[in-house]
Amino acid sequence: MTTGRPGLREQKKQATREALREAALRLALEVGPDNVRVDDIAEAAGVSPRTYNNYFSSREQAIVAAVTTERETRVAAAVIARPASVGLAEAVVEAIVEQYAGQPDGAPDALLLITTNPALRTAFVDSATTIEHPLADAISHRLGDTDPQAARVLAASVAAAVRIALERWVLPTSATTGFVVLSGSLPDLLRTALAPLVPALEAAEGCGAS
Known part of the structure; x- marks a missing residue:
């Protein structure tokens, strides 16, 4: 099992995932999870909704990912x-x-x-x-x-x-x-x-x- 430093592409993917889950949790705490849309999370993280769907299948998954980290x-x-x-x-x-x-x-x-x-x-x-x-x-x-x-x-x-x-x-x-x-x-x-x-x-x- 390798534990070396990830490449640049993988680092960018990790940064995007982190930005999405942090935005999801922040919005959920601010307005309530039922009022958060995927588009809102994507916009707050600075990516497109299509990019969001490459990382998470639902808003709930993104919110929970911020907690499980x-x-x-x-x-x-x-x-x-x-x-x-x-x-x-x-x-x-x-x-x-x-x-x-x-x-x-x-x-x-x-x-x-x-x-x-x-x-x-x-x-x-x-x-x-x-x-x-x-x-x-x-x-x-x-x-x-x-x-x-x-x-x-x-x-x-x-x-x-x-x-x-x-x-x-x-x-x-x-x-x-x-x-x-x-x-x-x-x-x-x-x-x-x-x-x-x-x-x-x-x-x-x-x-x-x-």
């Missing part, structure tokens, strides 16, 4: 950064908890915005799927590229567990009112959701070492 990359980097003496299962669980337990950018306003809007809650929960491919690369790196398919399966399972934990965390207390009370400790929910995957992660590491 490349979390998938940070999770993968954290897994790789764990020393070899730390087992794969511990490396993955601790990386997930570490990167999800921190306060999002603009917290608590950004978090309140997400938890009080059904469409944003859904986008926030669905954002867990973005960790799958970078995490698969990180797991494959730690296993020595012995079984890329196993790494993909493990990463997909971890992403699903994270999604379940996030879903429980932002679950509305009432189907009629949609009022949300954050349910318990997110780190605890993540650890509980990931616990059934620990034996599989340990077994994969054992196979790689044999």
